[in-house]
Amino acid sequence: MLAFTFRRLLALIPVFLAVSLIIFLILHLIPGDPVDNLIKIGASAGQRAEIEARYGLDRPLPVQYLVWLGNVLQGDLGTAIVGRRAVSAIVAQALPYSLMLGGCALLFSSILGIALGIVAALKRDRWPDQAIMGGVLIGSTMPGFWLGLMLILVFAVWLGWFPVSGARGWTSLVLPVLTVGLGGTALVARVTRIAMIEAGQRDFVLLLHAKGLPVWRIQLFHVLRHALIPVVTILALRIGWILGGSVTVEVVFARPGLGSTLIKALAQHDYPVVQACLLMLAVAVMLGTLLGDILQAVMDPRVRTALQ
Amino acid sequence: MLLEVENLSVTIGQISPLEGVGFSLDRGEILGLVGESGSGKSLTALAVTGLLPLIDGRVTAGHVRFAGRDLAALPPCALRALRGKRIGLVTQNPMTAMDPVQRIGAQVDVMSRLHLGLSAAAARARTLELLTRLRIPEAAAVCDAYPHQLSGGMKQRIVIAMALAAEPELIVADEPTTALDVTVQAQIIQLLGEEVKRRGLGLLLITHDMGVVAQVCDRVAVLYAGRIAELGPVGGIFARPAHPYTRALIDCIPREGTAPGSLTGIPGAVPSVTTYPLGCRFHPRCPRARPICSATVPPLLNGHACHNPLEGADG
Ligand SMILES: Nc1ncnc2c1ncn2[C@@H]1O[C@H](COP(=O)(O)OP(=O)(O)OP(=O)(O)O)[C@@H](O)[C@H]1O
Ligand SMILES: [Mg+2]
Numbered sequence: 226m227l228a229f230t231f232r233r234l235l236a237l238i239p240v241f242l243a244v245s246l247i248i249f250l251i252l253h254l255i256p257g258d259p260v261d262n263l264i265k266i267g268a269s270a271g272q273r274a275e276i277e278a279r280y281g282l283d284r285p286l287p288v289q290y291l292v293w294l295g296n297v298l299q300g301d302l303g304t305a306i307v308g309r310r311a312v313s314a315i316v317a318q319a320l321p322y323s324l325m326l327g328g329c330a331l332l333f334s335s336i337l338g339i340a341l342g343i344v345a346a347l348k349r350d351r352w353p354d355q356a357i358m359g360g361v362l363i364g365s366t367m368p369g370f371w372l373g374l375m376l377i378l379v380f381a382v383w384l385g386w387f388p389v390s391g392a393r394g395w396t397s398l399v400l401p402v403l404t405v406g407l408g409g410t411a412l413v414a415r416v417t418r419i420a421m422i423e424a425g426q427r428d429f430v431l432l433l434h435a436k437g438l439p440v441w442r443i444q445l446f447h448v449l450r451h452a453l454i455p456v457v458t459i460l461a462l463r464i465g466w467i468l469g470g471s472v473t474v475e476v477v478f479a480r481p482g483l484g485s486t487l488i489k490a491l492a493q494h495d496y497p498v499v500q501a502c503l504l505m506l507a508v509a510v511m512l513g514t515l516l517g518d519i520l521q522a523v524m525d526p527r528v529r530t531a532l533q
Numbered sequence: 534m535l536l537e538v539e540n541l542s543v544t545i546g547q548i549s550p551l552e553g554v555g556f557s558l559d560r561g562e563i564l565g566l567v568g569e570s571g572s573g574k575s576l577t578a579l580a581v582t583g584l585l586p587l588i589d590g591r592v593t594a595g596h597v598r599f600a601g602r603d604l605a606a607l608p609p610c611a612l613r614a615l616r617g618k619r620i621g622l623v624t625q626n627p628m629t630a631m632d633p634v635q636r637i638g639a640q641v642d643v644m645s646r647l648h649l650g651l652s653a654a655a656a657r658a659r660t661l662e663l664l665t666r667l668r669i670p671e672a673a674a675v676c677d678a679y680p681h682q683l684s685g686g687m688k689q690r691i692v693i694a695m696a697l698a699a700e701p702e703l704i705v706a707d708e709p710t711t712a713l714d715v716t717v718q719a720q721i722i723q724l725l726g727e728e729v730k731r732r733g734l735g736l737l738l739i740t741h742d743m744g745v746v747a748q749v750c751d752r753v754a755v756l757y758a759g760r761i762a763e764l765g766p767v768g769g770i771f772a773r774p775a776h777p778y779t780r781a782l783i784d785c786i787p788r789e790g791t792a793p794g795s796l797t798g799i800p801g802a803v804p805s806v807t808t809y810p811l812g813c814r815f816h817p818r819c820p821r822a823r824p825i826c827s828a829t830v831p832p833l834l835n836g837h838a839c840h841n842p843l844e845g846a847d848g
Contacts, residue, residue, distance in 0.1 A: 428629035434584055435624060436644060436695060437617025447632050525634055526679040 226522065229532050233518050235513050242293060243299065244507045248500050249290050255496070263496065264306060297504065303497035305490075312501045313484060320505065322392055323482040326475070327467040329402045333411030335460055341410070342417020342451060342456075358412065363413035373404040373477040390479035401478045405471050409463060416459055420452035427451070454524050463519030466512025535560050535703055535735040536581065538647045540595035542577055545588060548806040550576055553595070554761055555833070556754045560702065562731040563726065565746035565767070565780060568756035575625055577756070578707045581737065582622045583612040595703055599703065619650040621696030624704040627689040631680040637691055638676030644698035654820040663694045686717035693721070697728060704729075705737045710745065722749050732791045743787040747771055755779050758804055765836040775837035778815050813840065 252263070263276050277283055284292075298302070302312035308326040345357040345446045380400060388397045424430075425448045472484030479485070483502055489530045490498035536558040543551040551573045558564045568574050579585050581597055583604050599603045599620065604612065616622070624630045631640055641663070643655040651659060657676070664672035667690045680688060689709060696704050701748040706725060710718040728751045729736045738750060746753050746767060751768055755763040755778065774780040781799040801818035804810060810817055816826035821841045831838045 428624070428626060429632045430585065431587060432622070432624045432630045432692070432695075433580055433632070434587060435616055435622035437613055437648065437699075438643070439613065447635075450634060486654070527633060527681050529677075530681060 226519075226529070229522060229529075230237065230515075230519055240511060241479065241508070243258045244511075245294060245504065248507070249501050251500060251503075252496055258354065263303075263371050273377070275517050302504075305495055305498050306499075307493045307495045312497045315498060316483070316501050316505060319481055319483050319486045319502075321363070322480060322483065323468055323471060323475070326398065326401055326405065326471055326482060327464070328408065329398060330405035330471070333402055333406035334413050337406070338410040338413025339417050339453075339456060341414040342421065342452075343444075345414065345418040345427070346421035347425060347444065348450075348461065349418075354418075361411040361414050365415075367408070369404055370407060370473040370477050372402070372407060373474050376403055377478070384401055388480050392480045397478075397480070401471070401480060403472050404474045404477070405467060412463075413460065414457060416458050417452055420455050423450055424448045424451035427505075436524065454521060456516045457524065458519050459519055461513050464513035464516065465506060466513075468509045469489040469506045534558070534598070535600060536737070537596070537598040538577070538581065539598070541577075541592065541597060542594040543573075543580055543585060543590055544593050545576075545590040549593070549759070550806045551580070551759045553833075554756070554759070555595070556664055556761065556764055558703070558735045558737055560735050561729065562752065563729055563738055563750045565750035566737060566739045566756060567741060567746055567753060569799075570743055571803050571805065574741075574756060575707055577696045578622065578705045578737070578739060581703075581705055582616055582620055583607070584616075584622075588829060596739060603648065614755055616618065617644060617701070618699045619701050619703065621704045623689075623696045623704065623709050624637075624682045624690050625707040625711070627685055627692050627709075630692050631688065633680050634841070635679075637678050637680065637683070637800070641676070641691065641694055641698055644695055648699035657696070660694070663698060664691070667697075667719070669694075686713050686721070689713060689717075700732070701734065703737070705739070707725040707739045708741070709738075710740070710742075718732040718745070719748075721842045725749070742786075743782045747786070755782065759806070759808055760814060760830075761833055762815065762840060763837040763839075764833065770836075773843070775835075775842040776815075776819050776839045777819050777836075777841075780843060813838070814847040839844060 259275055260276055260282060264272055282289065300313055302316065304310070305312050305315055305497060308315060330473075341357050341361070345354040348354045377389055379402060380386050387399050391397050394447075419442075425444075430443065430448065434440075434445055470485060471482065472487060475484040476488055477480040483505055487499060487502035487506075490496075490502065534557050538557065539553045539555050542549060554573070554577060556564060556566070566574055566577060569588070576585075576590065579588065579590065580592060581599075581604075583597075583762060585591055592605060599615065604615075604737075606791055607615070631637070638657060638660060641660040644651065645651045645656040645659050646653065649656075649659075660676060661672045664675060669675055669687065669690055674682065675687065675691075681689075683691070693706070694707065695708070704725075709725065710721050713721065722745055725736060725738070727733070739747060741768060750767050752766050755776065757778050763770060763774065763779045770779060771783060775784055778799075785799065791842070802818070804814065810827065812825075812827040812829055813819070813822075813831050816822040819826065821843075823841050826842050829840075831840045
């Protein structure tokens with residue numbers, strides 16, 4: 226298992242290099258002189274020279290990339306042009322908010338989604354199933370920002386239960402978590418339902434019934450146990466997606482976080498910050514994939530055998 | 534009588550794959566249920582274990598009586614209490630029969646924990662003893678393995694162990710040897726036979742192989758296209774089959790001297806449920822068919838359902 230994790234980590238290195246290369250190239254792909262993109266307009270010639278030396282901008286592109294990558298790996302993400310602070314400090318400040326929101330949303334959509342999926346699968350083609358699947362369909366077609374605005378309107382403006390925006394205390398977390406989580410809930414519920422129905426039709430279920438096991442035990446400890454393998458994999462893959470997907474929600478609720486930092490940096494042409502945010506999101510997606518692979522191996526002995 | 538199946542008809546949706554099937558089985562007895570693929574053997578097994586609802590099937594006529602009680606009259610929970618505890622089922626395909634993500638030991642243990650109320654440790658001790666008796670080498674290691682790590686023969690034995698674990702009175706074994714090679718087949722059949730004699734339980738042995746029937750069964754029921762074609766003691770039926778279909782099945786047994794592949798197969802194929810012919814369902818393939826065979830259904834009399842039974846047969 227440890228060897229497997231290690232191998233998967235090694236396999237992620239080329240992916241990381243490719244992603245980092247693209248993120249690095251952003252600076253050179255956008256129109257204009259990279260130096261202009263890295264400093265404030267009207268900077269002195271001395272400042273220009275300093276920047277050029279620091280990023281090695283007078284040297285060939287591959288060397289520049291290596292210099293940049295070396296800095297990144299040492300945690301030096303550059304200096305924000307607008308904020309004039311270390312980018313790493315900006316990211317370190319924003320990340321906990323995003324992780325909190327993403328983590329709570331993931332937890333919320335896992336618990337509610339799996340529960341709804343189970344009920345729908347057990348009551349297949351009867352009214353609870355139809356009601357849940359109908360709700361799921363509506364939930365999955367609603368764009369996050371619109372849902373967020375509606376929730377603000379009802380629960381913050383009309384009912385006044387939760388604050389409209391900001392990130393003070395747990396009450397400010399409720400509406401953003403609902404907004405991010407409801408879309409995920411729909412997906413998780415659908416996958417759980419299908420996976421349970423599919424697992425319920427497998428051959429081995431017949432023998433479990435023949436053994437005289439109680440139906441609830443068969444459904445929870447065998448059918449659900451199998452259905453959770455794809456569900457958990459999908460949830461792990463969503464980790465990165467949720468961090469990135471919270472971008473609009475963070476903006477709608479004016480919450481600090483990776484997403485709103487990214488949007489702000491884009492608007493201000495603060496490219497070092499943009500690069501850092503994208504890098505964080507990419508790393509989150511990669512770690513999510515890794516986690517998905519590991520969880521699958523943990524949950525399925527056949528996968529473990531195949532790995533050896 | 535331990536098991537009585539009387540005039541049993543089963544429908545699944547629009548089709549009726551079993552019609553008027555009947556046989557009985559006593560303690561200490563092995564009844565073979567033979568027939569070609571699609572003749573309704575597995576459905577009979579499901580009906581006997583009360584599992585038809587799982588595949589949306591239902592009994593439309595007749596009875597299944599176990600130890601004198603009509604299964605249809607039992608509520609689902611009473612039926613469940615019977616399964617595993619008093620009626621053990623060995624399902625058809627050992628390769629896919631077990632939960633692939635649970636260790637073998639736990640899958641066998643659950644039987645004695647659930648039905649005999651044993652503690653975890655006692656159940657494991659029992660499991661080890663059972664596996665050893667079924668000649669599974671290194672039973673402790675097998676308990677720690679997952680199903681995909683075992684061979685087909687081993688899995689088949691484990692499924693049999695599960696069926697035996699709670700000391701049932703009746704075992705229904707659905708083609709317990711089909712997926713296995715010949716030497717393993719013989720071993721498994723022998724093991725089952727030993728258990729029946731040792732504990733005096735009833736065994737309904739489903740197979741499509743007349744050779745297996747000749748080897749261990751006391752009596753045999755021949756199923757063709759959802760109906761019983763012939764029913765009786767193995768000795769009599771092998772010596773003087775009355776139904777041409779039984780005769781053809783016996784002729785299909787590979788014997789010493791015949792090269793493999795040179796079986797006198799039965800010409801034609803089993804009709805599918807939706808295209809069962811009128812009258813005797815075997816008549817399109819039957820060398821002895823007469824006009825009456827395509828007109829009226831032959832009743833099961835004197836152990837055979839045939840308008841034109843073979844010469845020399847009783848009755
Ligand atoms: N779940 C099901 N739904 C619909 N029809 C079924 C189902 N199971 C079986 N049947 C039908 O019932 C008939 C008898 O099936 P059954 O599985 O009992 O055959 P069998 O004698 O066990 O054959 P085999 O030797 O291949 O196992 C088949 O023709 C099949 O079409
Ligand atoms: Mg079958």
